[in-house]
Amino acid sequence: MSMQDEYPPLTAYSEEQRQAAMVKYKLIAPYFINEKPLTVITEETGIAKRTLQYWIREYKQFGLKGLIRKTRSDAGKIYLEPEIVSSIQQLILKYKRNSLTSIHRMICEQCQKKGWQKPSYYQVYKVSQSLSPSLKKLAHHGQKAYDDQYDLIHRREASYPNEIWQADHTPLDIIVLNEKGKPERPWLTIILDDYSRAIAGYFLTFQNPSAIHTSLVLHQAIWKKGNSDWQICGIPEIFYTDHGSDFTSNHLEQVAVDLKINLVFSAIGVPRGRGKIERFFLTINQLFLQDLPGYLGNQNTTALLTLKELDERLLKFIIYSYHYRVHGTTKKEPIHAWNNGFLPNMPDSLESLDLLLLNVAKPRKVHSDGIHFQGLIYIDTNLAAYVGETVVIRYDPRDIAEIRVFHQDKYLCTAISPEISDYTVGLKDIVSARNKIRKNLKKQLDSGRTVAEEIALLKQMDLENKANKSNSKRSKLKRYFNE
Numbered sequence: 001m002s003m004q005d006e007y008p009p010l011t012a013y014s015e016e017q018r019q020a021a022m023v024k025y026k027l028i029a030p031y032f033i034n035e036k037p038l039t040v041i042t043e044e045t046g047i048a049k050r051t052l053q054y055w056i057r058e059y060k061q062f063g064l065k066g067l068i069r070k071t072r073s074d075a076g077k078i079y080l081e082p083e084i085v086s087s088i089q090q091l092i093l094k095y096k097r098n099s100l101t102s103i104h105r106m107i108c109e110q111c112q113k114k115g116w117q118k119p120s121y122y123q124v125y126k127v128s129q130s131l132s133p134s135l136k137k138l139a140h141h142g143q144k145a146y147d148d149q150y151d152l153i154h155r156r157e158a159s160y161p162n163e164i165w166q167a168d169h170t171p172l173d174i175i176v177l178n179e180k181g182k183p184e185r186p187w188l189t190i191i192l193d194d195y196s197r198a199i200a201g202y203f204l205t206f207q208n209p210s211a212i213h214t215s216l217v218l219h220q221a222i223w224k225k226g227n228s229d230w231q232i233c234g235i236p237e238i239f240y241t242d243h244g245s246d247f248t249s250n251h252l253e254q255v256a257v258d259l260k261i262n263l264v265f266s267a268i269g270v271p272r273g274r275g276k277i278e279r280f281f282l283t284i285n286q287l288f289l290q291d292l293p294g295y296l297g298n299q300n301t302t303a304l305l306t307l308k309e310l311d312e313r314l315l316k317f318i319i320y321s322y323h324y325r326v327h328g329t330t331k332k333e334p335i336h337a338w339n340n341g342f343l344p345n346m347p348d349s350l351e352s353l354d355l356l357l358l359n360v361a362k363p364r365k366v367h368s369d370g371i372h373f374q375g376l377i378y379i380d381t382n383l384a385a386y387v388g389e390t391v392v393i394r395y396d397p398r399d400i401a402e403i404r405v406f407h408q409d410k411y412l413c414t415a416i417s418p419e420i421s422d423y424t425v426g427l428k429d430i431v432s433a434r435n436k437i438r439k440n441l442k443k444q445l446d447s448g449r450t451v452a453e454e455i456a457l458l459k460q461m462d463l464e465n466k467a468n469k470s471n472s473k474r475s476k477l478k479r480y481f482n483e
Contacts, residue, residue: 013068016082021067025257026132028055033262046129064258080119080127084111088119088127096140100125157194161338162234162345164194167217167241168277169209173285175294177306178206183294186307188284188314189213191221192277193232196337197327199280199318200232204311214241216396219353222259224346230319231335234344238262259347279329280322287325288317351404351411364393371405371415378403378415386412 013021027045030036031052042049058066080088087110091103098106104124111118158164169189178184184206191201201221203213224233239261256263289295292313294304305313323335330337347353364371366386370379373393386407393403393415401420405412 013065017068018064020069021064022253022257023130023132024055024067025059025064026134027130028052028059029262031056044133046125059260063260080123081116084116084119085127088124089131092128092131093136093139096136100128103128159195161193161195161198161340161342162236164238164240165191165200165221165236166194166277167191167214167239169213170281172289173296174289174292174310175296175304176310177304179307183304186310187213188281189217190277190280191217192280193236193334193338194276196332196334197276197280197330198232198323198334198338202314202318204307204314206307211241219396222347223350223353227315227319231339234346235259236261238264240264283322284314284317287321288314362393362395363390365390371403373403374400376400376417376420378417380405380413380415382413383415 027041027047031038031041036044038049038052041047041052055067060066084107088103088107091098091106095103095106100121104119104121107124108118110116167189169187172186172188175183175185186204186206187209189203189205189209190199192198193200201217201219203217203220205213207213218239222233222235225231237260239256241264253263290297292305292310293302324333326333327337362373364373366383366389368387370377370383371391371393372378378393383405389407391412392406394406395403400417402414402416404414
């Protein structure tokens with residue numbers, strides 16, 4: 001058995017185990033960013049240098065999984081239950097002026113009342129030492145003191161591609177049609193490479209910004225794109241973003257640490273290094289949105305675009321226009337500044353990135369004809385052995401022509417919906433198809449088509465319309481590509 005086989009996927013461990021591993025990582029994190037040598041960390045934490053070296057070696061080789069405590073063979077050894085450890089941590093963080101002797105006395109009183117085994121003074125000491133200095137600083141001295149000492153990220157420029165990525169959200173200054181045909185203002189989430197100013201990923205939606213969207217865009221940004229002209233990919237060393245909700249941010253933090261990304265969430269209202277992204281948003285307004293119907297600065301609100309049409313135009317603008325414009329600060333074209341001959345650091349597999357899609361994961365039962373989801377049926381030969389079993393599916397809401405299937409936290413297969421496998425299908429397409437079927441039912445004009453058949457028909461009509469537009473504007477398209 002290889003060393004890698006010692007560690008199952010990160011999701012195979014409990015939340016308590018992952019959090020304990022995160023505590024270890026935060027202790028050695030200053031070493032990785034050259035902020036503190038091991039001798040200083042040893043002095044501050046009381047943890048032996050040899051132990052810290054072991055943690056560093058395990059993390060470098062296996063990621064966050066390497067810091068998860070292995071099962072010991074000496075069963076029966078006295079240890080602290082998670083409830084006691086949690087209570088000790090809460091007392092330490094709450095009573096900043098109390099000595100460890102006082103904390104030990106307080107936890108012993110709690111344990112006596114609850115019938116728990118009392119910890120020794122040494123065990124209380126070890127729990128105290130395991131708490132990161134930054135966490136103690138935040139709890140004991142407040143947010144401002146914490147920011148002054150620890151929140152120093154983005155006060156420097158990136159020195160090479162994929163060293164620092166930034167993410168941010170903005171409402172676009174344009175009105176487009178939503179899935180119900182109503183005018184609405186969309187949000188844009190983007191990830192920008194700090195060094196080259198190239199765009200690694202983006203996401204358009206009518207929903208308010210959330211860390212779920214950040215997760216989806218990060219998933220897209222890291223993996224290789226389907227369009228070979230969009231080459232930006234890889235694992236960044238530092239990822240900086242605003243507006244992360246606590247639950248998703250905690251999960252995203254664990255996955256990012258496992259991928260060896262230094263993940264930083266800024267406090268709302270305390271932006272750092274936002275000027276670069278704001279400049280990109282200004283470019284979007286001046287060079288892209290102003291010429292489109294529905295732009296808020298114009299009076300033209302006729303023939304509004306759909307969100308899908310806006311998405312297609314934005315993708316072309318980013319890949320074929322913005323990436324080839326000389327940036328005013330770097331004096332280079334973003335695509336050439338990023339693609340300078342280096343090899344991006346890639347994850348082991350696409351399945352490992354699927355962990356970032358936790359909030360669009362759904363439990364489903366495997367039927368004899370496949371997995372039923374959103375009115376579609378997904379099949380794969382590997383599912384035959386799991387009929388009647390409950391599995392978890394993960395999917396990208398922008399394209400659910402295929403879903404990834406997990407069984408007991410292990411990747412099983414990628415299942416496809418044969419009826420729509422030739423198309424890129426988002427949840428909005430399914431909503432439109434369902435609305436049309438429902439409208440036909442109300443008018444008693446039901447054609448008997450299924451959701452999949454309706455989607456295929458809509459897609460075919462869309463392709464035919466594009467072909468007709470292409471033929472009618474052939475001269476304009478030719479001049480565009482020649483330019």
